[in-house]
Amino acid sequence: MLRYIVRYSKPAHWDASPARRNILKEFRDTPHAVIKKQRLSWENLRVPTKEFSSPGEPLRYYRTTGLMITQMQELVRRVNEALDEPWNKRIGRPKSLGLYKAVEAACMYLRQNATQEFVGDTRDTSQPTISRYTAVLVPLVKSVLEEFVPDAEEAIEMVRGRVVLVDGTLTPCWSYEEHRELWNKKHKTTGFNAQLISLLDGNAVWISGPLPGKTHDAKAFKETGAADIVKESGGGFGDKGYQGTGLVTPKKKPKGGELSMSDKEYNSQIASLRAPVERLVAHFKNWKIFHTDYRRPYRTYLDAFDAARGLFFFSITWGFE
Secondary structure: OOOOOOOOOOOHHHOOOHHHHHHHHHHHHOOHHHHHHHHHOHHHHOOOOOOOOOOOOOHHHHHHHOOOHHHHHHHHHHHHHHOOOOOOOOOOOOOOOOHHHHHHHHHHHHHHOOOHHHHHHHOOOOHHHHHHHHHHHHHHHHHHOHHHOOOHHHHHHHHEOOOEEEEEEEEEEOOOOOOHHHEEOOOOEEEEEEEEEEEOOOOEEEEOOOEEOOOOHHHHHHHOOHHHHHHOEOOEEOOHHHOOOOOEOOOOOOOOOOOOHHHHHHHHHHHHHHHHHHHHHHHHOOOHHHOOOEOOOHHHHHHHHHHHHHHHHHHHHOOOO
């Protein structure tokens, strides 16, 4: 039986330059433990985020709860101080989640609007437990973060003499049969109307409380107090829904006619100026409680809205002073 000996010759391109040979030699001479440490070190695994995060904070944590680790720690401290009694008592059956993980679960619910069963699976606990914790902690989160939500007086101080941008958005919810006032004809769904005011650079100034979804933006602009804030500013821009409110708005196409080239150019400029407030709306609705159907009982919506709004302002202000 013949045996074949295959001689393997090194390819010509392997004849590396002296510099490359030195790099290869240095790699071979580096202890395996050092290489492993360099590849798997915590510093190399930490992912720096570009927006609203300290350098090196894990990206996944921010995406899950909407807060940096330091912000979550501050929130838990505030919630702990607001409790009427200790979270884990010395007597009786201990809670399945400590306060820190319970607050995390509540923030995850507001950020992702995930089902309570899913949130429970991620925390190795049951859906009824998450339901009870959410019912207790959401109002507490709302109360401890109220100071971060600008009121009308604070908003007026921020916009005085400055040009502002105004926009409205619908935060959808389940079709509660006894609340037909939530039906929004434009979006063909039920929900609540919220008004947002920003500066020209898109920085959030003020976000209103929720009004029934049937409320038109022009009416909500007045009823929420947004008109009083803009009145003290240097003027403002809005979309076509705000015509007649005193804001600068695009021109509507005349009935049976077309816009002139100059009107189209004018509308294009207005749309360009309004882009930052559109981004603010998108950022605000990253809290999925504002973006996807709210499923809990109707009576709990206001607390959930206020808590998520507080978390939004807390996430973009605390730690950035």
